Amino acid sequence: MLESVEKIEKVSKSDFQRRVPELRSRLLDAQFALQRAKRPVIVIIAGMDGAGKGEVVHRLNEWLDPRGVDTNAFWAKTTEESERPRFWRYWRVLPSRNRIAIYFGSWYTGPIIRRVYGKVGRSQFRNQMEHVRFHENMLIEDGYVIVKIWLHLGRKAQRKRLRELEKQPIGFWRVNPTNWEHHSLYDEFANVSHTVMELTHTEAAPWNVLDAKSDATRDLAVGEILADAMETAAAKRKSIPKAEAHTNDRDKSVLENVDLSKKLGAKDYQKQLRKYQYQLDRLMWQAYERKRSAVLVFEGWDAAGKGSAIRRVTNALDPRLFRVIPVAAPTEEELSQHYLWRFWKHVPPGGRLTIFDRSWYGRVLVERIEQLASPTEWQRAFAEIRDFEQQLIDHGIMVSKFWLHISQDEQAKRFAKRENTPWKRHKITEEDWRNRAKWSEYETAVSDMVAETNTGAAPWHIVPGNDKRFARIAILKHVVEMFERQLATKGEDE
Amino acid sequence: MLESVEKIEKVSKSDFQRRVPELRSRLLDAQFALQRAKRPVIVIIAGMDGAGKGEVVHRLNEWLDPRGVDTNAFWAKTTEESERPRFWRYWRVLPSRNRIAIYFGSWYTGPIIRRVYGKVGRSQFRNQMEHVRFHENMLIEDGYVIVKIWLHLGRKAQRKRLRELEKQPIGFWRVNPTNWEHHSLYDEFANVSHTVMELTHTEAAPWNVLDAKSDATRDLAVGEILADAMETAAAKRKSIPKAEAHTNDRDKSVLENVDLSKKLGAKDYQKQLRKYQYQLDRLMWQAYERKRSAVLVFEGWDAAGKGSAIRRVTNALDPRLFRVIPVAAPTEEELSQHYLWRFWKHVPPGGRLTIFDRSWYGRVLVERIEQLASPTEWQRAFAEIRDFEQQLIDHGIMVSKFWLHISQDEQAKRFAKRENTPWKRHKITEEDWRNRAKWSEYETAVSDMVAETNTGAAPWHIVPGNDKRFARIAILKHVVEMFERQLATKGEDE
Structure with a gap:
């Protein structure tokens, strides 16, 4: 999937200015429509180091009505979290039925890093991804809308971006030795990410992979993906496939x-x-x-x-x-x-x-x-x-x-x-x-x-x-x- | 106050059997009356080591309708708790307006122990107690009912009790070196506890000190104190003293x-x-x-x-x-x-x-x-x-x-x-x-x-x-x- 990164045409500054107003209106309309329909939304922002995940999170908070948005940054676990099953921390902040949750870090982050560093084997990793799939599917069947965004950077683009970030005053602290270490493991990250997508790209919760080289282009693309996904969800009623209560011939x-x-x-x-x-x-x-x-x-x-x-x-x-x-x-x-x-x-x-x-x-x-x-x-x-x-x-x-x-x-x-x-x-x-x-x-x-x-x-x-x-x-x-x-x-x- | 421990007449087994049914009915009636009135209750069970705080907690859970009771044992703080102000853990489990919370350990426990071991000075301790008073008063003004029970044991009775507990199969684990250390500091604990009561015995949240030598007598007394307190609260409407909105001559x-x-x-x-x-x-x-x-x-x-x-x-x-x-x-x-x-x-x-x-x-x-x-x-x-x-x-x-x-x-x-x-x-x-x-x-x-x-x-x-x-x-x-x-x-x- 990473090969098929959507090539989005680079957006000029004036284009960006022109397109943002319409996008914001779409996002807000969709947000309110889903609120009324009691459909919660989970937006997962994932991707390469330096691809601007944090910036995208800021942008979405600007464009959506922030009163209905929770941003959840999953970072080091607290003791209370590490004493419980792995998904406890996600259940803890699951959005209620009228809210949008933006996940900065998610149930993908830990498994990917541990796999890259060889701390979990292939089959355990596959089991983890299977469980992620089950979890996402369970939420979707309950009416949740899950939008998964992968911000991609080529190897050269990543190096360039990390160097730029080091030079900029704001964001200076955000480049650290770990980022460079990850860069040196670029191929491993690309491979594991590829596997993640193969295993967890479903019809109901597809991955949206996009090139994150340019800030404005990236933000606009993310906004449009989110607007599309929310509009589609709002247009469809929560689909509850009818199932016959199967006449049970099980004895008592x-x-x-x-x-x-x-x-x-x-x-x-x-x-x-x-x-x-x-x-x-x-x-x-x-x-x-x-x-x-x-x-x-x-x-x-x-x-x-x-x-x-x-x-x-x-x-x-x-x-x-x-x-x-x-x-x-x-x-x-x-x-x-x-x-x-x-x-x-x-x-x-x-x-x-x-x-x-x-x-x-x-x-x-x-x-x-x-x-x-x-x-x-x-x-x-x-x-x-x-x-x-x-x-x-x-x-x-x-x-x-x-x-x-x-x-x-x-x-x-x-x-x-x-x-x-x-x-x-x-x-x-x-x-x-x-x-x-x-x-x-x-x-x-x-x-x-x-x-x-x-x-x-x-x-x-x-x-x-x-x-x-x-x-x-x-x-x-x-x-x-x-x-x-x-x-x-x-x-x-x- | 510890000198004036209520001398309760020892209750015989048959007396206990006879009096429990009526007590249970009273407790339940009062519990439901307060539930209807949306008045939450906090029961603080405090007292000497070996006085049977745990047993009293079990007993109250048996006598009250457990569906409306939360038992909160405040023990070692989690990281999440120690990273917040001291009272965060209590706010976290504050009972909602139709519930009874039984506190096994409370905002008194830590300050008493630290004071006995000389880890806080006299004036800091007084400040802590003043804040406890403020906190309790704030809850009471908001309609909470606070019942504070202190289970007292004389020095000899404590020694006897700890020895007995060591011999019994159940409860064996509950006597540990710390209990004996506390026993050796009996006078210090008695003094500090005395000060606690002087400082936090208020009309709205009085301390009920009772002799905990005999199990049945103790449990019955606690039950009756609680029933009395809840009945009194249920009889009175939540008292909101009328205050004139003071005509404000403050300039704008x-x-x-x-x-x-x-x-x-x-x-x-x-x-x-x-x-x-x-x-x-x-x-x-x-x-x-x-x-x-x-x-x-x-x-x-x-x-x-x-x-x-x-x-x-x-x-x-x-x-x-x-x-x-x-x-x-x-x-x-x-x-x-x-x-x-x-x-x-x-x-x-x-x-x-x-x-x-x-x-x-x-x-x-x-x-x-x-x-x-x-x-x-x-x-x-x-x-x-x-x-x-x-x-x-x-x-x-x-x-x-x-x-x-x-x-x-x-x-x-x-x-x-x-x-x-x-x-x-x-x-x-x-x-x-x-x-x-x-x-x-x-x-x-x-x-x-x-x-x-x-x-x-x-x-x-x-x-x-x-x-x-x-x-x-x-x-x-x-x-x-x-x-x-x-x-x-x-x-x-x-």
Whole structure:
């Protein structure tokens, strides 16, 4: 692709002056149109050292309405960022649905540099690019507009530019030994960049490669590419390809085969509770010392005992080491983001535990059943969720997921009991009754969910919950075993 | 106060069982009542080592509805936190208006420990406590309920407790050499704690000191204190003492004496622009290397040229080193927080610049004039803003504030020009015309604002803006001088 750099005719100063007014109007109109349509935009400014990425960023801020623009310069990671999966920092600043984000540095920068310097191998690099592709595609399917600009400089042009920059008063500081080192690796950078484009040039998020030799020409070209892309997006409605909710012939055995008769006596319960809580306390501190973190997901029928099971886990732990995130209907702010955004926020730092009391699985449970997500959206979510959890795992985070299962009869009993207990009455609402009426739909949804997202590294545990004591101990045991297994296996090569 | 520890009668196990149900109902009722009233609650659990702070936190999470509770354990600061003023981490997790935050560790912990170990002197410590008092009072005036619990242990009881904890399987890890060291400093801790309470025991946020010898008694007492406090708060309406908008006899000279005839020729402008941008570029990199950050505030009449003046500053800078925060009407999320919360979020990390395009001064300008803040609220805001900026300054952040001034005639001309320029039309709205009609009210508000918040370390610069070139250079010059002065003076003792 780099060979096919768009040869743009050099623009004269008077041409530039003449064309800018129209361009600005186009950019602003498109910006406001997308704002109204709640379509967020991500503009990635990438390219060679000395190609003027910073100048382009300044220019776009001048031409667009800056009140709707966030410029994100991704530079050295903070500790908070480096303790999380690689994409956490991007989720952190993902633009909400009425904004434009300009990325100066992006998910391409690190991989390219590490590849050039031979710090990642060919296949790992390809995996990284595949994940970038997945990530971009996921955002696009959610309505994001992604515009990728590559500012190209030939070898000679780069040398000339770096020399010029050194001479200029402003920008003096911007040329440093690293720039010259990169220049000496010109071929390597060109090769790796070429591969990047081959791997990540998609129809929905194409690379726009342009010659950056002349400032005015470059800025005008970038502006026009952006205006075109935004206008095209504004003209098309967010395309949600219709997908039939596939008539599911998957059996519901996931829940049907659960043995709900399992019980545990009070004495045994106390003994085991003490044992596992003791172990968990120690294991969590070991994890803390080794900066290994963990995520637990709790889903289940209303009144299945999620809250009290979670407390049996947390009571073993120092409050400084964990957080419980209760998940309810999204707020206005959360709705103006990709649905995974509010969960990324709570990915734990090194050595901590986050417990989700309900989770991103709401996408394929309540949102599916209450038709808050379209069939396309919730079907797509399975892959998105697998990708999300894989990122946690790749970062060394332990993941376990629990579905607390009870029978319909047991639920009826518990609803009645809640209504008769003053300090439990608040737990039972209209919604619980509505959900109960949809028991069978939920059974299907749970079966699909488990079938689609039960992976080796992030397994589902279906826990029989008619007997609360049995359920709590079963969960504690799973958690303890997860810690033991994970701290044993990864201990050596951290 | 520690001598007057409430002697609570020890509760028997059966008593505990009997009293808990009623307590839980009270706690939940009060929690929901405050949720409905949009009153946030902060519960500070402090006290001696070994007094069971962690256990109390667990217990409150069990008794309250956990979906409305955030537990915040303030522990070692992250880099992101240590690069900001001391209270940034607390603002970061300030509960929104329908939530309860339990603080395990708080703004008391660090100061107490540093004082015991002699790392801060007496007067610095008193200043810290005075600021805590100010902070708590500010939150309370905004409707927050603050409940402060001090778990006391006598010297013997502490020793006994630490020994017991060492023997128990769970909690084993929680006794460490530091706990014993603190025990050996028992008198010092008791003294400092005593001083803390003397200095921060206020009517609105009193300390509740209680004997923590027995677990059940302690938990029950904490629960009852919390229930009492929440019930009292729920019974009272948020008390907004009426304050007359004091008839202001302050003259409006701040703006009247501005010489709007000042001009700068095009050639001079280009020359000086180049000079100051060059200097600023270098200075910003020096600041970056020395981890000194800066905050610039831009306020001014509509169409006074804030945006273009800001661009003349930012065009000099590497996009990685600054952020521009455009401030518009608060979102729903922002409205459910203290008004300063959304600005604290953007306090820059070490070595960076944040530019606010409109700011917290909206509280005493548009919110005052449009009656979005009551007279009490905006009058209180002057002290709150001074305190906020002082915290920035104490952390070594440079602060400058600009009011861009133009005449009414000049504004009329610019409005007309905007309406006739396609890519500027979006900048002019109904609101601008409404504000223009209130010119005189704004003059008064600006005069009050400058009089109340023009401090040596965070000065206001009233910039004549009828001539855009003059204004831009004047601002750049102020910014350059601020950097030069600050980097010179503080260079030695960083």
